[in-house]
Amino acid sequence: MKKRIAIFAGYDKDGIVDDYVVYYIKELKKIADIIYVSDCNMLDSELEKISDYCIHIINGRHEEYDFGSYKRGYLYAKENNILKNYDYLILCNDSCYGPFFNFQEIVENMEGKNTDVWGMFKFLKCEGYEEHLQSYFVSMKQKVFLSNWYEYFIRSIKKELSKIDIVKKYEIGMSVLFKEHGCSMSSFLDSSIKENENDWNDLVYTNVIKTIMYGFPFLKVGRMKYYSIDGYYIDYIKNIISYIKHSYDISLICNNLNRTVKIRYACIFKNNICFGNKIFNINAAYNNMRYKIVFTIFNKMKITIFLPKSLVYRKKKDFNFLLDL
Numbered sequence: 001m002k003k004r005i006a007i008f009a010g011y012d013k014d015g016i017v018d019d020y021v022v023y024y025i026k027e028l029k030k031i032a033d034i035i036y037v038s039d040c041n042m043l044d045s046e047l048e049k050i051s052d053y054c055i056h057i058i059n060g061r062h063e064e065y066d067f068g069s070y071k072r073g074y075l076y077a078k079e080n081n082i083l084k085n086y087d088y089l090i091l092c093n094d095s096c097y098g099p100f101f102n103f104q105e106i107v108e109n110m111e112g113k114n115t116d117v118w119g120m121f122k123f124l125k126c127e128g129y130e131e132h133l134q135s136y137f138v139s140m141k142q143k144v145f146l147s148n149w150y151e152y153f154i155r156s157i158k159k160e161l162s163k164i165d166i167v168k169k170y171e172i173g174m175s176v177l178f179k180e181h182g183c184s185m186s187s188f189l190d191s192s193i194k195e196n197e198n199d200w201n202d203l204v205y206t207n208v209i210k211t212i213m214y215g216f217p218f219l220k221v222g223r224m225k226y227y228s229i230d231g232y233y234i235d236y237i238k239n240i241i242s243y244i245k246h247s248y249d250i251s252l253i254c255n256n257l258n259r260t261v262k263i264r265y266a267c268i269f270k271n272n273i274c275f276g277n278k279i280f281n282i283n284a285a286y287n288n289m290r291y292k293i294v295f296t297i298f299n300k301m302k303i304t305i306f307l308p309k310s311l312v313y314r315k316k317k318d319f320n321f322l323l324d325l
Contacts, residue, residue: 001034002087002088002111003033003085003086003087003088004031004032004033004086004087004088004089004090004107004139005032005033005034005077005082005083005085005086005088005089005090006028006032006033006034006035006089006090006091006092007034007035007037007069007070007073007077007089007090007091007092007181008025008028008035008036008037008054008073008092008093008094009037009038009039009065009066009067009069009070009073009091009092009093009094010036010037010038010039010040010042010069010093010094010185011038011039011040011065011066011069011093011094012094013040013043014044014259015040015041015044016042016046016259017042017044017047017049017050017065018094018252018256018259019251019252019255019256020097020221020255020256021050021094022049022050022095022255023138023249023252024094024096024098024099025050025053025286026053027099027103028053028090028092028103029053030089030103030104031104031107032090033055033149034053034054034055034085035054035055035056035057035058035073035076035077036050036054036056036057036058036073037057037058037059037069037070037072037073038057038059038060038062038069039061039062039063039066039068039069040061041059041060041061042059043285052091054125055183056076058072058073058076062159063081063159064157064158064159064160065163065166066093066095066135066136067135067157067166067170067171068157068158069093069150070081070091070154070157071154071155071157074076074089074145074151074154075154075155078151083146084142084146085144086142087141087142088111088139088142089139089140089142089144089145089293090137090138090139090141090307091135091137091139092136092137092138092139093135093136093221094221095221095222096137096138096218096221097218097219097220097221097224097248097252097253097256098217098218098219098220098248099217100212100217100218100219100244100247100248101215101217101247103217105114106188106215106217107139110139110186110188111139111185112128113183115184115185116140116141116143116178116184116185117133117138117140117141117144117178117181117183117184117185117186118133118137118138118139118185118186118187118188119133119135119137119139119141119185119187119188120134120136120137120138120187120188120189120216120217120218121133121134121186121187121188121189121190121203121204121211121216122134122185122186122189122190122191123190123191123201123202124190124191124192124201126191129172129201130172130175130176131175132171132172132174132176133185133187134171134177134202134204135171135174136218136220136323137218138174140178140183144178144181144183147181147289148252149177149181149202150177153173153174153177157170158251169273177283188215189201189203189211189214189215189216193211193214194206194207194210195207195210195212195264197216197241198199199221204216204218204220204223205220205223208220208223208236208240209239209240209243212240212243212244212259213243213315219244219253220239221256224237224240224257225257225260226255228257228261228319229261237322238322238325241253241322241325250322250323250325251323253319253322254318254319254320254322254323257319258318258319258320
């Protein structure tokens with residue numbers, strides 16, 4: 001039987017280990033030993049929720065994001081001479097709801113491909129981005145994680161100025177490093193399943209339902225929160241829930257959204273145009289000053305519209321309506 005050790009990176013702005021995280025860790029425990037590493041100051045009462053499922057917990061703000069937590073978990077296992085006892089090292093984090101489907105079966109099937117490294121999703125090469133495994137779930141063989149070059153990479157992780165720097169240096173950089181050292185790589189899904197070649201390669205964000213229909217076991221928390229901000233995506237959210245409600249406790253999602261998402265009032269007209277409390281919302285994911293300026297200016301622009309009550313639709317106070325779908 002293969003032995004796996006997982007380094008699980010956690011963060012919550014309120015220092016809470018949410019119930020969806022507890023569920024994920026319980027499912028992960030069925031296939032791996034777990035080292036949990038936070039990038040915040042969790043209360044002991046919160047960490048008690050997962051202490052029975054982890055062989056070690058490292059707690060405290062370090063501001064190096066998930067890769068900083070991966071580094072700390074890796075070094076603990078290395079320095080305490082336990083890393084060598086495992087066949088696979090898994091890097092994963094709390095940025096996903098799930099797993100929705102038989103997790104052990106997925107992991108064993110992927111290991112059956114016998115590649116040196118595998119991940120849940122591979123972002124294929126496109127303009128500005130090298131092919132890479134997304135870092136919220138990556139698994140690698142012992143010959144990889146015990147190599148000198150991989151340890152050097154892990155030890156080189158440090159605080160970066162922006163998220164895009166983290167993606168390029170560590171998420172993309174790790175996959176580039178695997179290739180440079182001749183490692184074979186595979187993934188549960190990749191960008192080739194997109195419907196149009198002009199679509200963005202990150203289907204885990206752009207076409208959630210399609211990935212779940214292919215058996216993808218996760219839903220990105222950040223994407224669900226994005227959909228939940230305004231009323232425009234409400235039907236899409238309902239469709240997502242319809243695909244997973246028979247295999248996952250939807251209250252785990254509802255409770256997290258109720259706690260972390262501030263629901264806006266939305267004004268919806270007969271032609272389905274929707275206004276929230278911002279007239280523009282631009283997501284600038286480029287490390288380029290022009291985009292940063294556009295992002296700063298347009299995301300600060302607000303508009304107030306006074307309308308007859310007959311034209312205004314007020315969103316529900318919480319997300320518990322998803323439980324009734």
